[in-house]
Each structure stands twice: as structure tokens, then as C-alpha cells.
Amino acid sequence: MIDYHIHTARCGHASGKMFDYVARACELSLREIGFADHLPLLFKQDPTLTMRIDQLGEYIQAVEDLKKEFPEIAIKAGIEADYLPGYEEETARLLKSYDFDFVIGSVHFIDGWGFDDSRYIDGYKDWDIYKLYTRYFGLVADAAKTGLFDVIGHLDLIKKYNFRPEADITPLVRDTVGAVKDAGACVEINTAGLRKPAGEMYPSADILRLCFESDVPITLGSDAHKPEEVGKDFDLAISAAKDAGYDRVAVFNKRVPQYISLDIF
Numbered sequence: 001m002i003d004y005h006i007h008t009a010r011c012g013h014a015s016g017k018m019f020d021y022v023a024r025a026c027e028l029s030l031r032e033i034g035f036a037d038h039l040p041l042l043f044k045q046d047p048t049l050t051m052r053i054d055q056l057g058e059y060i061q062a063v064e065d066l067k068k069e070f071p072e073i074a075i076k077a078g079i080e081a082d083y084l085p086g087y088e089e090e091t092a093r094l095l096k097s098y099d100f101d102f103v104i105g106s107v108h109f110i111d112g113w114g115f116d117d118s119r120y121i122d123g124y125k126d127w128d129i130y131k132l133y134t135r136y137f138g139l140v141a142d143a144a145k146t147g148l149f150d151v152i153g154h155l156d157l158i159k160k161y162n163f164r165p166e167a168d169i170t171p172l173v174r175d176t177v178g179a180v181k182d183a184g185a186c187v188e189i190n191t192a193g194l195r196k197p198a199g200e201m202y203p204s205a206d207i208l209r210l211c212f213e214s215d216v217p218i219t220l221g222s223d224a225h226k227p228e229e230v231g232k233d234f235d236l237a238i239s240a241a242k243d244a245g246y247d248r249v250a251v252f253n254k255r256v257p258q259y260i261s262l263d264i265f
């Protein structure tokens with residue numbers, strides 16, 4: 001299988017050597033992995049969230065070195081970029097300056113509030129939860145519309161701390177999935193949600209079915225921030241993909257997708 005969402009210690013909140021992440025992937029006989037560490041934020045510098053801009057070249061080089069060290073597995077150089085309204089051009093410029101295999105676009109901030117960061121969890125008190133979901137899914141749709149991203153990261157991350165609206169969010173999600181489809185991007189099945197208060201993958205089974213019905217392709221990612229998280233709960237991810245109707249996943253080479261069977265290991 002493949003794992004297309006792996007971090008490195010450069011982001012300041014992941015641990016272990018890149019070597020150990022790859023070694024774990026080999027232990028699991030994964031055929032392909034993609035590092036996707038956090039791209040530096042353009043609105044602030046926070047060494048606990050992302051690498052510095054001057055570390056980008058060295059990050060790509062480290063992936064290149066690992067390719068030589070581990071010929072038995074395909075290793076791709078990806079990046080997880082934040083969607084930050086108002087910073088689209090700067091983001092585009094930064095993404096163009098390196099030869100990435102794929103770019104995951106993620107929303108981790110709402111008007112500067114890091115809603116998926118436990119240090120700022122108090123912020124949920126200021127919101128009506130349905131309005132918060134509306135705002136979040138609107139931002140994810142805007143992220144897709146920029147066309148900057150190959151994959152939309154953890155599509156329903158807003159559920160991370162299990163604040164759930166009472167009303168049905170399907171209409172919000174439908175618009176967002178439509179925007180992802182129009183942009184020609186994929187979504188990822190991200191197993192990290194299973195390790196968080198939400199207790200389920202991103203996206204939920206219902207949203208994944210909506211993605212399948214809208215003909216949006218998928219990739220798979222663990223969002224590993226430790227070597228032992230590589231490929232974590234992928235048996236569940238694969239069953240979720242199949243239950244939603246999928247039989248293939250996307251892999252990327254220099255930002256061009258290719259599709260492989262979910263049954264190929």
C-alpha cells in the first residue's frame with residue numbers, strides 16, 4: 001500500500017529520524033510513501049508548527065538521499081501547505097521554487113486561529129458550532145478553488161476535538177466536495193483522526209461516499225508524526241475506501257497523478 005502523508009522532526013512537533021519512518025514503511029512492506037512535512041507558514045513563524053523556509057532545500061535533499069538508501073520502496077517528496085486567504089500568490093511562488101511530487105492543501109487556521117491545536121482549544125467557546133463548520137468547509141472549498149493543491153488534507157479536520165453541530169452538515173460538505181472535483185484534486189483518507197478525540201478517520205464514511213459519488217479520487221495518509229505511526233490503521237482505511245465504492249488510489253510523480261488498485265500491496 002501507500003502512505004502519502006508523513007511528517008519529519010523539522011516541523012517541531014514530530015519526532016524520530018526520516019530514516020526510521022522509511023524503515024517502518026519497509027517493515028510494513030508499503031510500496032510507496034510520500035513525505036509531506038509542513039510548508040513554512042507565511043503569516044507567522046512558529047518553530048513548533050513548521051520548518052523554516054531555509055530548511056526546504058535540505059528537506060528535499062534528505063528525501064533524495066533516502067531514495068538511494070532504500071531502493072526497495074518508492075519515496076516521494078511532497079509537502080503539506082496551509083491554505084491562507086490573502087497569501088495565495090506567495091504560496092504559489094514558494095511551491096513553484098521546489099520540484100515537489102505532490103502538494104497537500106490543508107486548512108489549519110480560521111482567521112489566524114489554529115483550531116486543530118490543543119493549545120488554543122478555548123477558541124471553540126466563541127463559536128456556534130454549525131457556523132464554525134460552515135466557515136471551515138467554505139475555507140476548504142476556497143482552498144480547492146485556488147488550484148494550488150493536488151490533494152485536500154483531512155477534509156473534515158474541524159471535527160478533531162469532537163465539537164459536533166446538531167444540524168446536518170451534508171449541504172456544506174456537498175459544496176466543498178464539488179469544489180474539490182472541479183479543481184481536479186483528490187482527497188486523502190487520513191487515519192490520524194482515529195487517534196484524536198473525534199475517534200474516526202478524516203473524512204467520515206458519509207463524506208467519503210459523497211466524494212466517491214462525485215468522482216473525486218483518493219490517496220491514503222497516516223499523518224505520521226512518529227515513525228511508528230506510518231501506515232497506522234490502514235486496514236481500516238482500505239475497508240473504508242472500499243465501502244465507499246473505491247477500488248483505486250492516486251499516487252503522484254512531479255504533480256501528475258496515476259492510479260493504482262487498492263488491492264496492490
Ligand SMILES: [Zn+2]
Nearest residue numbers: 007011013038
Ligand atoms: Zn503536524
Ligand SMILES: [Zn+2]
Nearest residue numbers: 080106153154
Ligand atoms: Zn494537517
